[in-house]
Amino acid sequence: MEYKIKEATGKLGILMPGLGAVATTLIAGVASINKGLSLPIGSVSQMSRIRLGKRTEDRNPLIKDFVPLAGLQDIVFGGWDLYADNVFEAASKAKVLEAHQLEAVREDLEKIVPMKAVFNRDFVKNLDGDHVKTQRTHRELIEALREDIKTFKAENNLDRVVIVWCGSTEKYIDAEDIFTELPKLEQALDNNDDRIPPSMLYCYAAILEGVPYVNGAPNLTCDAPAIVELALENNVAIAGKDFKTGQTLMKTIVAPGLQARALGVEGWFSTNILGNRDGLVLDDPDNFKTKEVSKLSVLEEILDANKNPELYGDLYHKVRINYYPPHGDNKESWDNIDIFGWMGYKMQIKINFLCRDSILAAPVVLDLALFIDLAQRAEMHGVQEWLSFYLKSPQTAPGLPAEHDIFKQLMKLQNTLRHIKGEDLITHLGLDYYQELIESIQ
Ligand SMILES: NC(=O)c1ccc[n+]([C@@H]2O[C@H](COP(=O)([O-])OP(=O)(O)OC[C@H]3O[C@@H](n4cnc5c(N)ncnc54)[C@H](O)[C@@H]3O)[C@@H](O)[C@H]2O)c1
Numbered sequence: 001m002e003y004k005i006k007e008a009t010g011k012l013g014i015l016m017p018g019l020g021a022v023a024t025t026l027i028a029g030v031a032s033i034n035k036g037l038s039l040p041i042g043s044v045s046q047m048s049r050i051r052l053g054k055r056t057e058d059r060n061p062l063i064k065d066f067v068p069l070a071g072l073q074d075i076v077f078g079g080w081d082l083y084a085d086n087v088f089e090a091a092s093k094a095k096v097l098e099a100h101q102l103e104a105v106r107e108d109l110e111k112i113v114p115m116k117a118v119f120n121r122d123f124v125k126n127l128d129g130d131h132v133k134t135q136r137t138h139r140e141l142i143e144a145l146r147e148d149i150k151t152f153k154a155e156n157n158l159d160r161v162v163i164v165w166c167g168s169t170e171k172y173i174d175a176e177d178i179f180t181e182l183p184k185l186e187q188a189l190d191n192n193d194d195r196i197p198p199s200m201l202y203c204y205a206a207i208l209e210g211v212p213y214v215n216g217a218p219n220l221t222c223d224a225p226a227i228v229e230l231a232l233e234n235n236v237a238i239a240g241k242d243f244k245t246g247q248t249l250m251k252t253i254v255a256p257g258l259q260a261r262a263l264g265v266e267g268w269f270s271t272n273i274l275g276n277r278d279g280l281v282l283d284d285p286d287n288f289k290t291k292e293v294s295k296l297s298v299l300e301e302i303l304d305a306n307k308n309p310e311l312y313g314d315l316y317h318k319v320r321i322n323y324y325p326p327h328g329d330n331k332e333s334w335d336n337i338d339i340f341g342w343m344g345y346k347m348q349i350k351i352n353f354l355c356r357d358s359i360l361a362a363p364v365v366l367d368l369a370l371f372i373d374l375a376q377r378a379e380m381h382g383v384q385e386w387l388s389f390y391l392k393s394p395q396t397a398p399g400l401p402a403e404h405d406i407f408k409q410l411m412k413l414q415n416t417l418r419h420i421k422g423e424d425l426i427t428h429l430g431l432d433y434y435q436e437l438i439e440s441i442q
Contacts, residue, residue: 010159018167082129215240
């Protein structure tokens with residue numbers, strides 16, 4: 001199949017429901033980069049190169065020069081929040097970036113004021129803002145969100161818009177009943193069914209506006225079969241869920257290595273302390289459950305106990321998150337990994353990661369926004385599994401197990417880019433080099 005990719009002409013709008021720590025760190029970072037004050041460190045789309053052809057060809061362009069992505073100068077940010085603070089105020093309160101760095105981009109940030117949120121405290125108990133839409137029914141709220149998207153696009157003279165959910169984690173819900181088929185969801189929307197979370201209303205509105213949607217939190221949103229159906233009907237790209245940063249990033253780097261060397265793992269205890277607003281939301285057990293499910297799935301897939309019961313059959317995996325205000329956004333995680341090797345001898349690995357949550361998440365949001373915009377321009381619709389590299393709980397085609405190994409995910413991402421550009425896929429087989437060498441000697 002040949003892909004006709006539309007050029008990234010004009011401006012790209014990135015709308016984010018939730019202008020909190022992650023979103024404001026991204027916006028401030030891009031403003032700082034555009035002023036020549038910072039580099040987009042951690043952004044694979046901006047800083048990483050992709051090998052093309054054989055190793056001997058020495059073709060290694062930057063990804064942003066290989067595929068047509070929106071330029072950082074051509075991005076316009078906006079969003080919604082239940083607190084009315086502009087992005088400068090919200091970023092100052094989030095305390096991720098130092099005051100002098102925020103001052104340097106103050107004007108750019110002050111201009112961005114959140115639109116009123118669609119919010120329901122039943123889904124996030126620990127927040128209580130009043131910058132909230134007053135429409136009462138689901139259908140009215142969807143219409144209001146569609147108007148917001150249209151106005152944002154028109155006022156900023158944008159060519160395209162994408163939405164990345166950077167809002168709080170909503171309480172846990174299963175993808176059953178009304179979420180399983182589009183006609184059932186439509187009926188539930190008409191009935192104002194209180195099981196439908198606000199995030200799904202944003203997503204529904206985005207899809208009807210032809211706007212690609214990425215879910216950065218672990219809540220049920222575009223991974224519901226009904227929403228996948230809606231996205232396919234409307235030819236819209238979607239992806240989710242839950243940005244892969246911090247502890248899970250480490251897990252999906254370390255676990256594939258242990259598995260690759262056939263080392264056994266009998267226990268993996270992960271604990272975190274963090275003190276930002278995300279931590280406050282996750283302090284509620286219903287919201288933590290959503291995060292826990294997302295975090296737990298990772299090891300099960302990488303260390304597949306069914307295929308290797310002797311190595312992973314007894315694996316005990318535990319994840320804890322504790323709200324601890326003094327640490328703010330600087331999350332600290334500890335992992336204790338009990339492994340075993342030759343003749344069953346036990347060993348331990350300890351990882352103490354003093355990370356900065358939003359510093360790790362910001363480039364992930366940027367790449368997801370740029371790549372989902374690329375997917376839409378390449379007419380790749382529905383679930384974009386190749387973006388699982390950035391996600392803790394990657395959404396896949398129905399019935400397909402998710403791939404969590406970060407190295408396989410990277411290969412999938414790079415090969416997708418090669419594929420849509422008509423370049424050869426890279427298998428790393430390498431035997432052809434040796435064959436050529438033998439032939440040249442003979
Ligand atoms: N930082 C990371 O490393 C990381 C990793 C994975 C996932 N996430 C997820 O990303 C999201 C954002 O994280 P954060 O640290 O910026 O959190 P945050 O609490 O600082 O920001 C979230 C913002 O969303 C707003 N919000 C909540 N519900 C909303 C709604 N219905 N509409 C509009 N706004 C709404 C809140 O008022 C808040 O300002 C969270 O769900 C978090 O779990 C973050």
